[in-house]
Structure formats: C-alpha cells, structure tokens
Amino acid sequence: MQEPKICIRCGNPVRVSRDKYEFYDRMHWLCYHLEFEHSEYDPDEPCEDPNCPWNRIYDIKRMSLWDPIWSLSVYSQDRRSVFRLRIREEYPSGDIDMTAVVEDMGIQKEVDCSVEGSYWRDFIVSFIELQKSGPRRAVLGSISPGMMEMNIEKLSNGQMVLRYTLQEESGLNGKPGFSVSSGFQIDPAGFLLAIKSFLDF
Numbered sequence: 001m002q003e004p005k006i007c008i009r010c011g012n013p014v015r016v017s018r019d020k021y022e023f024y025d026r027m028h029w030l031c032y033h034l035e036f037e038h039s040e041y042d043p044d045e046p047c048e049d050p051n052c053p054w055n056r057i058y059d060i061k062r063m064s065l066w067d068p069i070w071s072l073s074v075y076s077q078d079r080r081s082v083f084r085l086r087i088r089e090e091y092p093s094g095d096i097d098m099t100a101v102v103e104d105m106g107i108q109k110e111v112d113c114s115v116e117g118s119y120w121r122d123f124i125v126s127f128i129e130l131q132k133s134g135p136r137r138a139v140l141g142s143i144s145p146g147m148m149e150m151n152i153e154k155l156s157n158g159q160m161v162l163r164y165t166l167q168e169e170s171g172l173n174g175k176p177g178f179s180v181s182s183g184f185q186i187d188p189a190g191f192l193l194a195i196k197s198f199l200d201f
C-alpha cells in the first residue's frame with residue numbers, strides 16, 4: 001500500500017493530485033490555489049484566476065445561456081444573479097406570453113405575463129443596439145402594469161445596469177402576491193453572449 005501523502009494546508013491525504021504532490025508544494029491543488037493564487041478573495045467567492053473552481057462553475061452557468069428554453073438571460077457582473085425571459089406563446093397580433101424569472105442571492109421568483117407586440121419589437125431593436133457605443137437603454141414591461149418591468153441601461157462609461165420589478169397578480173387564497181424590485185450590474189461578456197443567443201433564437 002502506498003504511503004499517504006498529507007496536505008500540509010488542510011491535513012487530509014492527497015489522492016487525486018498525488019503525482020503532483022511536490023509540484024503543488026505538498027498540498028491539494030485546491031489548497032494550493034487558495035493558499036497562493038486566490039489572493040485576498042474569500043474562499044467562497046471567485047478570484048481573478050480563470051482556473052479558480054468558482055469561475056469554472058460560473059462558466060458552466062454561462063453556457064446555459066445557450067439553453068434553448070430561455071429566450072434571454074442577463075447575468076450580473078458577479079454572476080450570482082440572473083434575469084431570464086422565456087417566450088411561451090406568440091399570438092398573430094404579435095403579443096407575447098412570457099415567463100420572467102429572477103434568481104438573485106439564491107432566491108428565485110417567477111411571473112407569467114403578457115407583453116404587447118409593438119412594445120416587444122421596440123425592445124428587441126433597442127436591446128440589440130445596446131452593443132453600440134454611447135449611453136442607451138432597453139425597456140420592457142407587461143401589459144398588466146407593474147407585473148414585469150425590465151430596464152437595461154448602458155451608462156456613458158460603458159457600465160450596464162439591469163433593474164427589474166416582478167409582481168405576482170395574487171398569491172394563494174387571494175392573499176397579495178410577492179413583489180420584488182431590485183437590480184444589478186451586468187456582466188458585459190455574458191451580456192454579449194445573451195445578445196448572440198437572442199439573435200439565434
């Protein structure tokens with residue numbers, strides 16, 4: 001039986017990277033990463049190294065932009081929040097039934113709503129034009145006022161912000177439904193992917 005090689009950082013045996021034990025200064029690769037590469041970041045948040053496990057997880061999440069069930073996904077800069085739209089039905093009038101979902105700080109809220117056809121088409125044009133330089137905005141809202149509002153704003157410094165409101169018509173047993181109104185800074189790279197997947201849609 002092989003003699004166990006013990007990680008000098010966490011004290012547990014190194015199995016997967018056993019052959020690289022010396023290379024990683026007698027640590028797990030992950031322990032090595034946290035010790036020398038993750039710098040001042042908290043272990044529970046991504047660092048600037050693309051090999052950081054957190055960044056790999058978020059890359060996989062980002063890939064889900066290509067998931068055909070979502071017509072549009074806009075991720076936050078820290079990639080912990082996402083606002084998504086899924087088109088459920090498009091009527092001959094051009095009106096759209098859609099589901100809007102926000103995942104923010106681990107909380108997910110979802111609303112089914114309708115959007116007027118002409119509003120939707122204007123939104124698509126201004127959404128795609130967000131790629132162009134200069135301050136711009138793209139705004140979308142549901143036919144029922146306040147059920148779903150989404151406002152993507154590009155500032156003159158190039159930063160982008162998404163603000164949203166989602167409101168349930170009514171909750172269980174006629175109780176008032178939830179209402180969330182918040183926003184986040186958009187991840188620019190993820191946003192370009194969002195436009196790409198939107199155009200493919």
Ligand SMILES: [Zn+2]
Pocket residue numbers: 007008009010011012027028031
């Ligand atoms: Zn370790």
Ligand SMILES: [Zn+2]
Pocket residue numbers: 033037038046047048049052053054
């Ligand atoms: Zn890291």
